[in-house]
Amino acid sequence: MSNNKVTRRQFLSYTLTGVGGFMAAGMLMPMVRFAIDPVLQKKDGGDFVTTDVAVADITEEPTRVDFTFEQVDAWYTSEVTNTAWVYKSGDSIVALSPICKHLGCTVNWAGDAEYPDQFFCPCHEGRYEKNGKNVPGTPPLGPLDVFEVRESADGLLEIGMAVPNNLV
Numbered sequence: 300m301s302n303n304k305v306t307r308r309q310f311l312s313y314t315l316t317g318v319g320g321f322m323a324a325g326m327l328m329p330m331v332r333f334a335i336d337p338v339l340q341k342k343d344g345g346d347f348v349t350t351d352v353a354v355a356d357i358t359e360e361p362t363r364v365d366f367t368f369e370q371v372d373a374w375y376t377s378e379v380t381n382t383a384w385v386y387k388s389g390d391s392i393v394a395l396s397p398i399c400k401h402l403g404c405t406v407n408w409a410g411d412a413e414y415p416d417q418f419f420c421p422c423h424e425g426r427y428e429k430n431g432k433n434v435p436g437t438p439p440l441g442p443l444d445v446f447e448v449r450e451s452a453d454g455l456l457e458i459g460m461a462v463p464n465n466l467v
């Protein structure tokens with residue numbers, strides 16, 4: 300006979316450890332899954348938001364376009380409204396972010412009667428040219444961001460992510 304016999308105490312110890320391990324895994328797996336669930340979610344079809352503005356109606360005059368989308372922050376979903384200043388430039392559509400590059404106030408087209416062809420930030424009198432270039436001598440140190448844009452199959456303007464200005 301071998302001396303490697305498993306005692307009753309060892310058998311119970313191994314069995315309880317194994318069963319306990321399975322039970323712990325059964326309890327922990329859902330918690331781990333819950334914790335990392337947002338990371339595992341697939342995003343559906345790009346990050347463009349369809350506006351109710353027809354591309355054919357866009358003119359060369361910057362016009363304010365509000366667009367709403369659902370923002371998912373982990374498990375919390377909220378509805379967010381964003382704004383772009385949209386105009387036609389040759390064959391392309393430009394959508395500028397209204398967020399001032401100085402301290403984040405909102406700029407307006409022709410917001411200052413003295414500069415009717417520029418964006419104006421009322422907070423510290425920052426100014427930008429039509430393409431978003433910051434006017435030297437005013438507080439902003441960089442140009443306004445631009446939104447990615449495209450046209451939907453039915454001719455509506457779709458607005459995507461804000462990216463650094465490539466027009467200036």
Ligand code: FES
Nearest residue numbers: 399401402420425
């Ligand atoms: S926040 Fe726009 S100029 Fe200061």
